[in-house]
Amino acid sequence: MTAASPAHSGPSADPDLWPAPYAAGPVDATVTVPGSKSVTNRALVLAALAAEPGWVRRPLRSRDTLLMAEGLRVLGTAVEEGVGPDGTGEAWRIVPAPLRGPAAVDVGNAGTVMRFLPPVAALADGPVRFDGDPRSHERPLHGVIDALRALGARIDDGGRGALPLTVHGGGGLEGGTVEIDASSSSQFVSALLLSGARFNQGVEVRHVGGRLPSMPHIRMTVDMLRAVGAQVDEPEHGGEPDVWRVAPSALRGRDLVVEPDLSNAQPFLAAALVTGGRVTIPDWPARTTQPGDELRRIFTEMGGACELTDAGLTFTGTGRIHGIDVDLGEVGELTPGIAAVAALADSPSTLRGVAHLRLHETDRLAALTAEINGLGGDVTETADGLLIRPRPLRGGVFRTYHDHRMATAGAILGLAVKDVEIEDVATTAKTLPDFPGMWTEMLGV
Numbered sequence: 001m002t003a004a005s006p007a008h009s010g011p012s013a014d015p016d017l018w019p020a021p022y023a024a025g026p027v028d029a030t031v032t033v034p035g036s037k038s039v040t041n042r043a044l045v046l047a048a049l050a051a052e053p054g055w056v057r058r059p060l061r062s063r064d065t066l067l068m069a070e071g072l073r074v075l076g077t078a079v080e081e082g083v084g085p086d087g088t089g090e091a092w093r094i095v096p097a098p099l100r101g102p103a104a105v106d107v108g109n110a111g112t113v114m115r116f117l118p119p120v121a122a123l124a125d126g127p128v129r130f131d132g133d134p135r136s137h138e139r140p141l142h143g144v145i146d147a148l149r150a151l152g153a154r155i156d157d158g159g160r161g162a163l164p165l166t167v168h169g170g171g172g173l174e175g176g177t178v179e180i181d182a183s184s185s186s187q188f189v190s191a192l193l194l195s196g197a198r199f200n201q202g203v204e205v206r207h208v209g210g211r212l213p214s215m216p217h218i219r220m221t222v223d224m225l226r227a228v229g230a231q232v233d234e235p236e237h238g239g240e241p242d243v244w245r246v247a248p249s250a251l252r253g254r255d256l257v258v259e260p261d262l263s264n265a266q267p268f269l270a271a272a273l274v275t276g277g278r279v280t281i282p283d284w285p286a287r288t289t290q291p292g293d294e295l296r297r298i299f300t301e302m303g304g305a306c307e308l309t310d311a312g313l314t315f316t317g318t319g320r321i322h323g324i325d326v327d328l329g330e331v332g333e334l335t336p337g338i339a340a341v342a343a344l345a346d347s348p349s350t351l352r353g354v355a356h357l358r359l360h361e362t363d364r365l366a367a368l369t370a371e372i373n374g375l376g377g378d379v380t381e382t383a384d385g386l387l388i389r390p391r392p393l394r395g396g397v398f399r400t401y402h403d404h405r406m407a408t409a410g411a412i413l414g415l416a417v418k419d420v421e422i423e424d425v426a427t428t429a430k431t432l433p434d435f436p437g438m439w440t441e442m443l444g445v
């Protein structure tokens with residue numbers, strides 16, 4: 001472990017700076033992780049589009065999912081706090097209703113809200129205005145806007161191809177075949193498929209362009225559509241490459257239990273790796289489309305070991321971390337946490353396939369480079385990723401740029417480097433509101 005730099009004057013009293021706890025020894029903890037953002041927000045959209053009420057059990061309650069629930073509410077759907085249909089387990093009860101406008105939807109900086117709801121709004125019977133955080137104006141949306149127009153929707157975006165915009169819902173959408181370039185976000189494809197069953201002709205989405213990122217998230221969309229009764233053709237299992245089809249049909253209301261968010265399990269697993277300790281995540285699914293499941297392979301290659309038992313996933317570290325050369329294109333949202341671990345390794349790492357992270361919550365490649373180097377690291381950006389050469393790090397302020405995964409990446413570094421202070425740790429509320437409490441509880445501090 002690296003001592004704090006003598007030049008560093010110790011933690012400041014700035015309330016916006018969170019002193020990241022330093023781990024004096026190996027962690028040994030069981031950490032229950034709240035539900036998946038991606039599953040919760042798909043479940044909400046599908047339940048709102050269904051022909052009958054449904055339940056979403058163990059939903060994630062975070063900024064992104066509360067924005068999704070509110071967006072659906074203003075479009076007419078009832079999202080009620082309650083218990084599951086058998087009287088057990090906390091759940092949201094979703095009662096679909098005719099989608100209506102005028103309405104105004106705040107997307108915050110949630111990719112899932114800004115991309116999944118405009119197709120839903122096209123089914124409403126009036127104008128729906130979309131706006132969000134300043135960063136939401138910079139995140140790509142052209143794939144959704146152009147596709148919806150091609151499928152028959154009227155959208156006023158002032159020619160920007162981005163937020164803010166108004167979808168002039170016409171009470172329904174013709175649908176049909178559409179070509180999009182989804183190389184900047186897989187969420188374009190997911191967005192069109194999720195609403196596609198409700199279009200008159202269904203939808204056929206043909207991706208044309210560069211590499212499509214985050215394929216597991218598209219598989220999640222397809223699996224969840226099938227679970228509510230949609231008929232989906234997809235490239236896997238013999239379909240045409242880069243083509244997805246959803247047939248027009250009614251969707252069933254279901255009782256769906258949300259899996260723990262495996263991407264939010266990442267910092268806790270990383271804590272086992274970095275401190276040579278042991279962390280168990282209960283309810284780790286045996287089979288899942290969540291990209292976080294890849295952490296079993298990636299963190300094992302970086303020096304740990306994992307075991308999936310009835311108790312959950314137990315991940316054990318040795319305290320020695322190895323560098324890794326890995327393509328993260330399918331699992332881009334894991335990059336900040338992997339970069340933090342890689343900065344503490346005993347050999348260099350190359351993270352590839354993630355150019356599209358420049359358009360995430362912040363430019364994650366620039367942010368990780370600036371902040372790890374700000375602690376004395378040696379990170380360089382490549383055309384599609386990062387080169388990380390570990391060096392002894394020192395304490396200092398780790399800025400987060402309104403990015404929840406920057407905050408958790410900084411916390412991972414703080415385990416091994418004294419006097420790291422995270423700016424605006426509250427930004428973790430996007431997907432994990434109690435992160436600071438969970439982190440200190442894991443460490444027993």
Ligand SMILES: O=C(O)C1=C[C@@H](OP(=O)(O)O)[C@@H](O)[C@H](O)C1
Binds near residue numbers: 185217
């Ligand atoms: O569909 C989803 O739930 C997501 C898809 C991915 O988006 P991109 O394909 O834009 O990276 C991922 O990074 C994001 O965190 C969640």
Ligand SMILES: C=C(OP(=O)(O)O)C(=O)O
Binds near residue numbers: 109111112405
């Ligand atoms: C990229 C992410 O989020 P979003 O859904 O806003 O795209 C993320 O959570 O890492």
